[in-house]
Amino acid sequence: MNSITKHLLSLAFIVGLATMAIAQPGWNWGDSVDKAKEKNALYTDFVRAENWKAALGPHSWLLKNTPDLNASIYINGAKIYEGLADNTDDKAKTLEYQGKALEMYDLRIKYFNSEADVLNRKAYVAYKYYRDDQPKYKELYDLFNKAFELNGNDVLINNLTAYMDVIRRYKLSGGTITDEEVFEKYTKIKDIIEVKIAEGGKASSLEKQADYVDKLLTATVDVDCDFIQEKLGPKFKQTKDINLAKKIFGLMLQQKCTDSPLAMEVAIAVNEVEPNFGIAKFIGVKAASEGDLDRAKKYYEKAVELTDDNTKKSEVYLSLARTVASQGGKAAARSNARKALAFDPSNKDAYAFIGDLYMNSFNDCKAGESKVKDRAIFIAAYEMYQKAGDSEKMTSAKAQFPSIEEIFSEGKEEGQSITVDCWINESVQIERRPAN
Numbered sequence: 001m002n003s004i005t006k007h008l009l010s011l012a013f014i015v016g017l018a019t020m021a022i023a024q025p026g027w028n029w030g031d032s033v034d035k036a037k038e039k040n041a042l043y044t045d046f047v048r049a050e051n052w053k054a055a056l057g058p059h060s061w062l063l064k065n066t067p068d069l070n071a072s073i074y075i076n077g078a079k080i081y082e083g084l085a086d087n088t089d090d091k092a093k094t095l096e097y098q099g100k101a102l103e104m105y106d107l108r109i110k111y112f113n114s115e116a117d118v119l120n121r122k123a124y125v126a127y128k129y130y131r132d133d134q135p136k137y138k139e140l141y142d143l144f145n146k147a148f149e150l151n152g153n154d155v156l157i158n159n160l161t162a163y164m165d166v167i168r169r170y171k172l173s174g175g176t177i178t179d180e181e182v183f184e185k186y187t188k189i190k191d192i193i194e195v196k197i198a199e200g201g202k203a204s205s206l207e208k209q210a211d212y213v214d215k216l217l218t219a220t221v222d223v224d225c226d227f228i229q230e231k232l233g234p235k236f237k238q239t240k241d242i243n244l245a246k247k248i249f250g251l252m253l254q255q256k257c258t259d260s261p262l263a264m265e266v267a268i269a270v271n272e273v274e275p276n277f278g279i280a281k282f283i284g285v286k287a288a289s290e291g292d293l294d295r296a297k298k299y300y301e302k303a304v305e306l307t308d309d310n311t312k313k314s315e316v317y318l319s320l321a322r323t324v325a326s327q328g329g330k331a332a333a334r335s336n337a338r339k340a341l342a343f344d345p346s347n348k349d350a351y352a353f354i355g356d357l358y359m360n361s362f363n364d365c366k367a368g369e370s371k372v373k374d375r376a377i378f379i380a381a382y383e384m385y386q387k388a389g390d391s392e393k394m395t396s397a398k399a400q401f402p403s404i405e406e407i408f409s410e411g412k413e414e415g416q417s418i419t420v421d422c423w424i425n426e427s428v429q430i431e432r433r434p435a436n
Contacts, residue, residue: 030066040069047076052083067111074108077101082125098129116150120159123147127162134173141170141177148188153195157209160189164213168220179221180231186217187247214254225257233262236269245269249279258286271299277306281316288323296323314344321353330357331423348388355384355393358424362400365422372410372430375402376420379428401433 029036039058046055059080062073081101085094105122109115123144130136144163148155155163167185171177193210197203217223228251236244245266252263264286271279284299300320304313317340325333334357340350358381366374378400385393407414407430416430 027070028066028068030069032065036062036066036069040073043080044072044076047079050083052080052087055080056084063107067107071108071112071114074104074112077104077107078125085129102126102129116147116154119143119147120151120154120156124156124158124162127159127166131162131165131169134169137166137170137173137175140166141175153192155192157196157201157206160193161209161212161216164189164216164220168216171220179227182217182221183223183232183247186213187243189213190247191243214250218254223251223255225252225255225260228252228255228257229260229262236262236266240269242270242273246274258282271302275302275306277303277312280306281319284316284323285319288319288326293323293327296320310343311347314340314347314350316340317343318347318350318353321350325353325357330361333357348390351384351388352390352393355381355388355390355397358384359393359397361422361424365420365424367421370410371406372402372412373418373421375400375406376418376428376430377422377424379431380420380424380426382431383428398431399433401431404432404435407432 039061043055043058043062046052046058055076059073059077062069063077066073078101081097081104085097085101088094088097102122102125105118105125109118126136126140126143130140144159144166147159148163164186167177167182171182190210190213193206193213197206221227228248232244232248232251235241236248249263249266249270252258252260252266257263264283267279267283267286270276271283280299280303284296284303287293287295287299297320300316300323303316307313317336321333321336321340324336334354337350337354337357340347344350358377362374362377365377368374378397382394382397382401385397404414412418412430414430414432417427418430419425419427
Protein backbone atom coordinates (compact mmCIF):
# COMPACT_ATOMS: atom_id res chain seq x y z
CA MET A 1 0.00 0.00 0.00
CA ASN A 2 1.56 3.30 -1.07
CA SER A 3 1.75 6.40 1.13
CA ILE A 4 -1.05 8.26 -0.69
CA THR A 5 -3.50 5.38 -0.23
CA LYS A 6 -2.52 5.07 3.46
CA HIS A 7 -3.13 8.78 3.90
CA LEU A 8 -6.58 8.56 2.28
CA LEU A 9 -7.49 5.54 4.41
CA SER A 10 -6.38 7.35 7.52
CA LEU A 11 -8.28 10.50 6.58
CA ALA A 12 -11.42 8.55 5.73
CA PHE A 13 -11.25 6.74 9.08
CA ILE A 14 -10.91 10.02 10.97
CA VAL A 15 -13.84 11.54 9.05
CA GLY A 16 -15.87 8.43 9.75
CA LEU A 17 -15.17 8.62 13.49
CA ALA A 18 -15.96 12.31 13.57
CA THR A 19 -19.36 11.75 12.00
CA MET A 20 -20.37 8.72 14.03
CA ALA A 21 -21.98 10.76 16.75
CA ILE A 22 -23.89 12.98 14.33
CA ALA A 23 -27.48 11.97 13.50
CA GLN A 24 -28.02 11.58 9.76
CA PRO A 25 -31.69 11.44 8.81
CA GLY A 26 -32.38 9.27 5.74
CA TRP A 27 -29.42 6.99 6.34
CA ASN A 28 -29.76 3.38 7.45
CA TRP A 29 -26.34 2.32 8.69
CA GLY A 30 -27.32 -1.25 9.46
CA ASP A 31 -25.86 -3.35 12.27
CA SER A 32 -22.23 -2.28 11.82
CA VAL A 33 -22.67 1.44 12.05
CA ASP A 34 -19.02 2.36 12.53
CA LYS A 35 -17.80 0.16 9.73
CA ALA A 36 -20.53 1.33 7.36
CA LYS A 37 -19.64 4.95 8.02
CA GLU A 38 -15.98 4.22 7.49
CA LYS A 39 -16.65 2.46 4.18
CA ASN A 40 -18.97 5.26 3.06
CA ALA A 41 -16.42 7.98 3.85
CA LEU A 42 -13.70 6.01 2.15
CA TYR A 43 -15.44 5.23 -1.11
CA THR A 44 -16.88 8.74 -1.50
CA ASP A 45 -13.38 10.20 -1.18
CA PHE A 46 -12.24 7.91 -3.98
CA VAL A 47 -15.23 8.92 -6.10
CA ARG A 48 -14.35 12.58 -5.67
CA ALA A 49 -10.81 11.75 -6.80
CA GLU A 50 -12.24 9.68 -9.71
CA ASN A 51 -10.25 6.72 -8.46
CA TRP A 52 -12.90 4.25 -9.58
CA LYS A 53 -10.93 1.08 -8.89
CA ALA A 54 -10.13 2.07 -5.31
CA ALA A 55 -13.79 3.02 -4.72
CA LEU A 56 -14.99 -0.38 -5.85
CA GLY A 57 -14.04 -2.32 -2.68
CA PRO A 58 -15.67 -0.21 0.04
CA HIS A 59 -18.63 0.49 -2.22
CA SER A 60 -19.21 -3.22 -2.85
CA TRP A 61 -19.15 -3.84 0.92
CA LEU A 62 -21.91 -1.27 1.36
CA LEU A 63 -24.01 -2.78 -1.43
CA LYS A 64 -23.79 -6.19 0.23
CA ASN A 65 -24.20 -5.18 3.86
CA THR A 66 -26.29 -1.98 3.76
CA PRO A 67 -28.28 -2.07 0.47
CA ASP A 68 -30.82 0.42 1.83
CA LEU A 69 -28.17 2.75 3.28
CA ASN A 70 -29.05 5.78 1.13
CA ALA A 71 -29.87 6.47 -2.53
CA SER A 72 -26.41 8.01 -2.90
CA ILE A 73 -24.71 4.60 -2.98
CA TYR A 74 -26.56 3.85 -6.21
CA ILE A 75 -26.09 7.31 -7.67
CA ASN A 76 -22.36 7.09 -6.97
CA GLY A 77 -22.35 3.42 -7.90
CA ALA A 78 -23.47 4.30 -11.40
CA LYS A 79 -20.63 6.83 -11.58
CA ILE A 80 -18.10 4.23 -10.44
CA TYR A 81 -19.08 1.60 -12.98
CA GLU A 82 -19.49 4.12 -15.79
CA GLY A 83 -16.01 5.40 -14.96
CA LEU A 84 -14.60 1.89 -14.96
CA ALA A 85 -16.29 1.10 -18.28
CA ASP A 86 -14.86 4.24 -19.85
CA ASN A 87 -11.34 3.49 -18.69
CA THR A 88 -10.69 -0.07 -19.79
CA ASP A 89 -9.68 -1.54 -23.12
CA ASP A 90 -10.88 -5.00 -22.12
CA LYS A 91 -14.12 -5.53 -24.07
CA ALA A 92 -15.44 -8.18 -21.68
CA LYS A 93 -14.75 -5.92 -18.70
CA THR A 94 -16.39 -2.99 -20.46
CA LEU A 95 -19.59 -4.99 -20.94
CA GLU A 96 -19.45 -6.19 -17.34
CA TYR A 97 -19.04 -2.68 -15.97
CA GLN A 98 -21.78 -1.30 -18.24
CA GLY A 99 -24.15 -3.97 -16.98
CA LYS A 100 -23.27 -3.13 -13.38
CA ALA A 101 -23.79 0.59 -14.03
CA LEU A 102 -27.30 -0.07 -15.32
CA GLU A 103 -27.93 -2.41 -12.38
CA MET A 104 -27.32 0.53 -10.03
CA TYR A 105 -30.38 2.26 -11.47
CA ASP A 106 -32.51 -0.86 -10.95
CA LEU A 107 -31.33 -1.28 -7.36
CA ARG A 108 -32.02 2.37 -6.63
CA ILE A 109 -35.60 1.84 -7.78
CA LYS A 110 -35.85 -1.34 -5.70
CA TYR A 111 -34.76 0.29 -2.47
CA PHE A 112 -35.73 3.94 -2.93
CA ASN A 113 -38.51 4.05 -5.57
CA SER A 114 -38.47 7.26 -7.73
CA GLU A 115 -38.97 4.95 -10.71
CA ALA A 116 -39.87 7.69 -13.20
CA ASP A 117 -36.84 9.86 -12.46
CA VAL A 118 -34.41 6.93 -12.29
CA LEU A 119 -35.62 5.32 -15.53
CA ASN A 120 -35.39 8.72 -17.20
CA ARG A 121 -31.67 8.72 -16.40
CA LYS A 122 -31.10 5.02 -16.99
CA ALA A 123 -32.61 5.18 -20.48
CA TYR A 124 -30.00 7.53 -21.89
CA VAL A 125 -27.09 5.64 -20.32
CA ALA A 126 -28.47 2.38 -21.74
CA TYR A 127 -28.81 4.05 -25.14
CA LYS A 128 -25.15 5.10 -25.08
CA TYR A 129 -24.09 1.55 -24.23
CA TYR A 130 -26.42 -0.51 -26.41
CA ARG A 131 -27.34 1.57 -29.46
CA ASP A 132 -24.99 -0.50 -31.62
CA ASP A 133 -25.84 -3.81 -29.95
CA GLN A 134 -28.72 -5.30 -31.96
CA PRO A 135 -29.62 -8.07 -29.45
CA LYS A 136 -30.28 -5.29 -26.92
CA TYR A 137 -32.71 -3.33 -29.13
CA LYS A 138 -35.86 -4.90 -27.68
CA GLU A 139 -34.63 -4.19 -24.15
CA LEU A 140 -33.82 -0.59 -25.10
CA TYR A 141 -37.18 -0.17 -26.81
CA ASP A 142 -39.10 -1.41 -23.75
CA LEU A 143 -37.00 0.74 -21.42
CA PHE A 144 -37.66 3.92 -23.40
CA ASN A 145 -41.36 3.13 -23.71
CA LYS A 146 -41.64 2.88 -19.95
CA ALA A 147 -39.49 5.95 -19.30
CA PHE A 148 -41.67 8.04 -21.60
CA GLU A 149 -44.87 6.57 -20.17
CA LEU A 150 -43.84 7.47 -16.61
CA ASN A 151 -42.28 10.88 -17.32
CA GLY A 152 -44.43 12.35 -20.06
CA ASN A 153 -43.40 15.94 -20.74
CA ASP A 154 -40.72 15.72 -18.04
CA VAL A 155 -38.60 13.29 -20.02
CA LEU A 156 -34.97 14.38 -20.34
CA ILE A 157 -34.17 16.41 -23.45
CA ASN A 158 -31.36 14.00 -24.42
CA ASN A 159 -33.89 11.17 -24.50
CA LEU A 160 -36.04 12.76 -27.22
CA THR A 161 -33.86 12.00 -30.22
CA ALA A 162 -32.49 8.89 -28.50
CA TYR A 163 -36.02 7.42 -28.27
CA MET A 164 -36.71 8.05 -31.96
CA ASP A 165 -33.39 6.46 -32.86
CA VAL A 166 -34.18 3.43 -30.67
CA ILE A 167 -37.52 3.10 -32.49
CA ARG A 168 -35.71 3.28 -35.83
CA ARG A 169 -33.13 0.66 -34.89
CA TYR A 170 -35.74 -1.66 -33.39
CA LYS A 171 -38.07 -1.36 -36.40
CA LEU A 172 -35.37 -1.81 -39.03
CA SER A 173 -33.89 -4.81 -37.23
CA GLY A 174 -37.20 -6.66 -37.44
CA GLY A 175 -38.88 -5.48 -34.25
CA THR A 176 -42.62 -5.97 -33.92
CA ILE A 177 -43.84 -2.41 -34.37
CA THR A 178 -46.17 -1.17 -37.12
CA ASP A 179 -45.74 1.96 -39.20
CA GLU A 180 -48.76 3.46 -37.43
CA GLU A 181 -47.21 2.78 -34.02
CA VAL A 182 -43.97 4.39 -35.17
CA PHE A 183 -45.90 7.50 -36.15
CA GLU A 184 -47.79 7.58 -32.84
CA LYS A 185 -44.53 7.52 -30.90
CA TYR A 186 -43.01 10.10 -33.24
CA THR A 187 -46.03 12.32 -32.57
CA LYS A 188 -45.57 11.92 -28.81
CA ILE A 189 -41.91 12.98 -29.09
CA LYS A 190 -42.74 16.01 -31.25
CA ASP A 191 -45.50 17.06 -28.83
CA ILE A 192 -43.08 16.93 -25.90
CA ILE A 193 -40.61 19.08 -27.82
CA GLU A 194 -43.34 21.67 -28.44
CA VAL A 195 -44.26 21.67 -24.74
CA LYS A 196 -40.62 22.19 -23.74
CA ILE A 197 -40.29 25.11 -26.15
CA ALA A 198 -43.51 26.64 -24.78
CA GLU A 199 -42.18 26.24 -21.25
CA GLY A 200 -39.13 28.32 -22.10
CA GLY A 201 -36.68 25.66 -23.23
CA LYS A 202 -33.82 26.60 -25.52
CA ALA A 203 -35.79 26.92 -28.73
CA SER A 204 -32.89 26.71 -31.20
CA SER A 205 -31.60 23.47 -29.69
CA LEU A 206 -35.07 21.93 -29.40
CA GLU A 207 -35.94 22.90 -32.97
CA LYS A 208 -32.80 21.15 -34.18
CA GLN A 209 -33.89 18.08 -32.26
CA ALA A 210 -37.32 18.32 -33.86
CA ASP A 211 -35.73 18.42 -37.32
CA TYR A 212 -33.58 15.40 -36.46
CA VAL A 213 -36.62 13.51 -35.18
CA ASP A 214 -38.32 14.23 -38.53
CA LYS A 215 -35.34 12.77 -40.38
CA LEU A 216 -35.34 9.69 -38.16
CA LEU A 217 -39.03 9.17 -38.90
CA THR A 218 -38.51 9.17 -42.65
CA ALA A 219 -35.54 6.83 -42.17
CA THR A 220 -37.78 4.44 -40.23
CA VAL A 221 -40.94 4.25 -42.32
CA ASP A 222 -41.67 5.20 -45.92
CA VAL A 223 -43.55 8.41 -45.22
CA ASP A 224 -44.64 9.10 -48.77
CA CYS A 225 -47.81 10.81 -49.94
CA ASP A 226 -49.73 7.51 -49.99
CA PHE A 227 -48.80 6.79 -46.36
CA ILE A 228 -49.94 10.22 -45.26
CA GLN A 229 -53.15 10.04 -47.28
CA GLU A 230 -54.12 6.47 -46.48
CA LYS A 231 -52.79 5.99 -42.93
CA LEU A 232 -52.89 9.42 -41.34
CA GLY A 233 -55.71 11.15 -43.22
CA PRO A 234 -58.50 8.83 -42.00
CA LYS A 235 -57.24 9.09 -38.42
CA PHE A 236 -57.41 12.89 -38.56
CA LYS A 237 -60.88 12.84 -40.10
CA GLN A 238 -62.00 10.60 -37.26
CA THR A 239 -60.33 12.40 -34.33
CA LYS A 240 -59.94 16.00 -35.58
CA ASP A 241 -56.77 16.02 -33.46
CA ILE A 242 -55.02 19.35 -34.05
CA ASN A 243 -51.61 17.99 -33.04
CA LEU A 244 -52.03 15.25 -35.62
CA ALA A 245 -53.12 17.86 -38.16
CA LYS A 246 -49.90 19.82 -37.53
CA LYS A 247 -47.80 16.71 -38.04
CA ILE A 248 -49.67 15.79 -41.23
CA PHE A 249 -49.29 19.30 -42.63
CA GLY A 250 -45.57 19.37 -41.89
CA LEU A 251 -45.07 15.99 -43.54
CA MET A 252 -47.13 16.98 -46.58
CA LEU A 253 -44.96 20.05 -47.06
CA GLN A 254 -41.84 17.93 -46.63
CA GLN A 255 -43.01 15.26 -49.08
CA LYS A 256 -44.53 17.80 -51.52
CA CYS A 257 -48.05 16.38 -51.19
CA THR A 258 -49.79 19.74 -51.02
CA ASP A 259 -51.93 19.10 -54.10
CA SER A 260 -54.01 16.73 -51.99
CA PRO A 261 -57.28 18.11 -50.55
CA LEU A 262 -56.06 16.75 -47.19
CA ALA A 263 -53.36 19.45 -47.13
CA MET A 264 -55.96 22.19 -47.32
CA GLU A 265 -58.16 20.44 -44.75
CA VAL A 266 -55.47 20.11 -42.10
CA ALA A 267 -54.07 23.58 -42.83
CA ILE A 268 -57.47 25.19 -42.22
CA ALA A 269 -57.96 23.13 -39.04
CA VAL A 270 -54.58 24.16 -37.65
CA ASN A 271 -55.02 27.82 -38.58
CA GLU A 272 -58.36 27.99 -36.82
CA VAL A 273 -56.79 26.94 -33.53
CA GLU A 274 -53.29 28.39 -33.94
CA PRO A 275 -53.39 31.22 -36.51
CA ASN A 276 -50.10 31.30 -38.37
CA PHE A 277 -48.81 33.56 -41.14
CA GLY A 278 -47.22 30.79 -43.18
CA ILE A 279 -50.23 28.50 -43.02
CA ALA A 280 -52.70 31.30 -43.78
CA LYS A 281 -50.61 32.28 -46.80
CA PHE A 282 -50.48 28.64 -47.91
CA ILE A 283 -54.28 28.40 -47.77
CA GLY A 284 -54.56 31.63 -49.75
CA VAL A 285 -52.18 30.39 -52.44
CA LYS A 286 -53.91 26.99 -52.60
CA ALA A 287 -57.37 28.54 -52.80
CA ALA A 288 -56.18 30.89 -55.54
CA SER A 289 -54.79 27.96 -57.56
CA GLU A 290 -58.18 26.26 -57.25
CA GLY A 291 -60.03 29.37 -58.44
CA ASP A 292 -61.65 30.02 -55.06
CA LEU A 293 -61.11 33.79 -55.06
CA ASP A 294 -63.21 34.52 -51.99
CA ARG A 295 -61.30 32.04 -49.83
CA ALA A 296 -57.99 33.24 -51.26
CA LYS A 297 -58.79 36.84 -50.34
CA LYS A 298 -59.95 35.79 -46.86
CA TYR A 299 -56.74 33.95 -46.02
CA TYR A 300 -54.40 36.41 -47.68
CA GLU A 301 -55.93 39.10 -45.48
CA LYS A 302 -55.57 36.82 -42.42
CA ALA A 303 -51.92 36.31 -43.31
CA VAL A 304 -51.33 40.08 -43.43
CA GLU A 305 -52.88 40.40 -39.96
CA LEU A 306 -50.61 37.68 -38.60
CA THR A 307 -47.27 39.35 -39.29
CA ASP A 308 -45.57 42.60 -38.38
CA ASP A 309 -43.02 42.13 -41.15
CA ASN A 310 -43.75 44.68 -43.87
CA THR A 311 -41.81 42.67 -46.43
CA LYS A 312 -44.07 39.68 -45.81
CA LYS A 313 -47.16 41.88 -45.95
CA SER A 314 -45.95 43.19 -49.29
CA GLU A 315 -45.45 39.66 -50.63
CA VAL A 316 -48.96 38.66 -49.58
CA TYR A 317 -50.59 41.67 -51.23
CA LEU A 318 -48.69 40.97 -54.43
CA SER A 319 -49.92 37.36 -54.32
CA LEU A 320 -53.45 38.67 -53.86
CA ALA A 321 -52.92 41.05 -56.79
CA ARG A 322 -51.93 38.14 -59.01
CA THR A 323 -54.95 36.14 -57.90
CA VAL A 324 -57.32 39.00 -58.66
CA ALA A 325 -55.64 39.59 -62.03
CA SER A 326 -56.11 35.94 -62.97
CA GLN A 327 -59.84 36.52 -62.56
CA GLY A 328 -59.73 39.56 -64.84
CA GLY A 329 -59.87 42.25 -62.16
CA LYS A 330 -57.06 44.48 -63.38
CA ALA A 331 -57.98 47.62 -61.43
CA ALA A 332 -58.38 45.64 -58.19
CA ALA A 333 -55.15 43.80 -58.97
CA ARG A 334 -53.28 47.10 -59.31
CA SER A 335 -54.84 48.33 -56.08
CA ASN A 336 -53.40 45.33 -54.23
CA ALA A 337 -50.03 45.75 -55.94
CA ARG A 338 -50.00 49.34 -54.72
CA LYS A 339 -50.69 48.10 -51.19
CA ALA A 340 -47.70 45.80 -51.62
CA LEU A 341 -45.59 48.83 -52.53
CA ALA A 342 -46.96 50.83 -49.60
CA PHE A 343 -45.55 48.19 -47.24
CA ASP A 344 -42.34 47.71 -49.19
CA PRO A 345 -41.43 50.41 -51.72
CA SER A 346 -38.44 48.31 -52.81
CA ASN A 347 -40.64 45.46 -54.05
CA LYS A 348 -39.58 45.55 -57.69
CA ASP A 349 -41.81 42.64 -58.58
CA ALA A 350 -44.85 44.75 -57.71
CA TYR A 351 -43.75 47.48 -60.16
CA ALA A 352 -43.11 44.89 -62.85
CA PHE A 353 -46.52 43.34 -62.17
CA ILE A 354 -48.28 46.69 -62.69
CA GLY A 355 -46.23 47.17 -65.84
CA ASP A 356 -47.47 43.80 -67.12
CA LEU A 357 -51.06 44.79 -66.36
CA TYR A 358 -50.61 47.89 -68.51
CA MET A 359 -48.83 46.08 -71.34
CA ASN A 360 -51.60 43.49 -71.48
CA SER A 361 -54.38 46.10 -71.51
CA PHE A 362 -53.68 47.71 -74.89
CA ASN A 363 -56.38 45.83 -76.77
CA ASP A 364 -58.91 46.37 -73.99
CA CYS A 365 -58.22 50.09 -73.63
CA LYS A 366 -57.49 51.39 -77.13
CA ALA A 367 -60.23 53.70 -78.42
CA GLY A 368 -58.94 53.81 -82.00
CA GLU A 369 -59.28 57.60 -82.20
CA SER A 370 -55.68 58.58 -81.45
CA LYS A 371 -52.68 56.33 -81.93
CA VAL A 372 -50.64 58.52 -79.62
CA LYS A 373 -53.20 58.31 -76.85
CA ASP A 374 -53.72 54.57 -77.35
CA ARG A 375 -49.98 53.89 -77.30
CA ALA A 376 -49.44 56.07 -74.25
CA ILE A 377 -50.38 52.94 -72.28
CA PHE A 378 -46.97 51.52 -73.21
CA ILE A 379 -45.30 54.64 -71.81
CA ALA A 380 -47.13 53.98 -68.51
CA ALA A 381 -45.91 50.37 -68.61
CA TYR A 382 -42.35 51.55 -69.38
CA GLU A 383 -42.34 53.76 -66.28
CA MET A 384 -43.32 50.80 -64.09
CA TYR A 385 -40.64 48.60 -65.64
CA GLN A 386 -38.12 51.37 -65.10
CA LYS A 387 -38.96 51.43 -61.39
CA ALA A 388 -38.62 47.66 -61.38
CA GLY A 389 -35.19 47.94 -63.00
CA ASP A 390 -36.24 45.48 -65.75
CA SER A 391 -34.30 46.65 -68.81
CA GLU A 392 -35.62 43.86 -71.05
CA LYS A 393 -39.24 44.77 -70.43
CA MET A 394 -38.40 48.47 -70.71
CA THR A 395 -37.06 47.81 -74.22
CA SER A 396 -40.22 45.84 -75.15
CA ALA A 397 -42.47 48.62 -73.90
CA LYS A 398 -40.45 51.36 -75.59
CA ALA A 399 -40.71 49.58 -78.94
CA GLN A 400 -44.49 50.17 -78.72
CA PHE A 401 -44.32 53.93 -78.07
CA PRO A 402 -45.94 56.17 -80.71
CA SER A 403 -43.68 57.06 -83.63
CA ILE A 404 -42.44 60.61 -84.15
CA GLU A 405 -44.63 60.78 -87.28
CA GLU A 406 -47.72 59.82 -85.28
CA ILE A 407 -46.94 62.43 -82.67
CA PHE A 408 -46.47 65.24 -85.24
CA SER A 409 -49.45 64.20 -87.36
CA GLU A 410 -51.73 64.56 -84.33
CA GLY A 411 -50.30 67.97 -83.51
CA LYS A 412 -48.70 66.80 -80.28
CA GLU A 413 -45.19 67.24 -78.93
CA GLU A 414 -42.71 65.07 -77.05
CA GLY A 415 -42.77 65.84 -73.34
CA GLN A 416 -46.41 66.88 -73.51
CA SER A 417 -48.58 65.41 -70.75
CA ILE A 418 -51.31 63.01 -71.81
CA THR A 419 -53.82 60.96 -69.84
CA VAL A 420 -54.15 57.24 -70.34
CA ASP A 421 -57.85 56.56 -69.98
CA CYS A 422 -59.65 53.26 -69.43
CA TRP A 423 -59.13 51.70 -65.97
CA ILE A 424 -55.55 52.99 -65.87
CA ASN A 425 -56.35 56.72 -65.60
CA GLU A 426 -52.76 57.96 -65.32
CA SER A 427 -50.90 60.83 -66.92
CA VAL A 428 -47.62 60.31 -68.76
CA GLN A 429 -45.33 62.45 -70.90
CA ILE A 430 -45.33 61.69 -74.59
CA GLU A 431 -42.18 59.98 -75.82
CA ARG A 432 -41.39 58.54 -79.24
CA ARG A 433 -40.26 55.00 -79.90
CA PRO A 434 -36.69 54.49 -81.14
CA ALA A 435 -36.14 54.66 -84.88
CA ASN A 436 -35.55 51.30 -86.60
